[in-house]
Amino acid sequence: MTQAKRKADDLQEETGEQSSQYLTFSLAGEEYGVDILGVREVKVWTQVTVLPNTPVYVKGVLNLRGSVVPIIDLRLCFSMEQVDYDATTVIVVLKLDIKGRERIIGLVVDAVSDVLDIKSTQVRTTDEFDMTSQTDAITGVAALENKMVILLDAAKLLSGGELADLSKDAAAVKEKANVAEAEEE
DSSP states (O other): OOHHHHHHHHHHHHHSOOEEEEEEEEETTEEEEEEGGGEEEEEEOOOOBOOTTOOTTEEEEEEETTEEEEEEEHHHHTTOOOOOOOTTOEEEEEEEEETTEEEEEEEEESEEEEEEEEEGGGEEEGGGGTSOOSOTTEEEEEEOSSOEEEEEOGGGSSOHHHHHHHHHHHHHHHHHHHHHHHHHO
16 A cells, blocks of 8 residues: 555544545646656656657657656646747656556646645535536646646546557557667667
C-alpha cells in the first residue's frame, strides 16, 4: 500500500469522509490536479524527439529509462496560448490504464504546485455546473479554502485511438534508435 493511499485511508477513518491525494500544477494561471496514484515522476523540461504528422499538442517522445514516452503539451491540448518553456516548466509522467492497457505519457505543465488531500465533499462534478464541458477529462472542481482546483482524469485526455497511434509512433522511433545503435557497434 502506498503512503498516499494509507494517508487517505487514515483520514477516512478519522472523519468518515473519503479523501484522495492530487498532484496539483499550474497551467495558464489556473490550478489543476491529477490523482497522485497515477503519477510516476516529475521531470524538468527536456528536449524531446519530434514526431512528424502528429497533432500540435504532441511535442514528441522522450526516452525514459528505455521506455519511449509520448509528451503532450497540456496548454495546447486545451487550446490555450503556447508559451516558451522556462525553468519552472516540468513534465508530469503518468502511468494510465486505458481500455485495460497500461500506458505511460508525459504532460508538459507550467509548474508543479503541491500534493493536496481533497475530500469528496469538496469536489463539485461538471454535471453540477449545468453546462457542457469542453473535455471529458475534467472530472470536477475542488472548492478549497483559498482556491479552486480543476480535477482531471488523465486517462481521458486522449482517446484510445490517439494514444494508440502515438504509442505506435513512439515504438517506431525506439526501433529506429535500436537499429542505429546496432549499426554503430
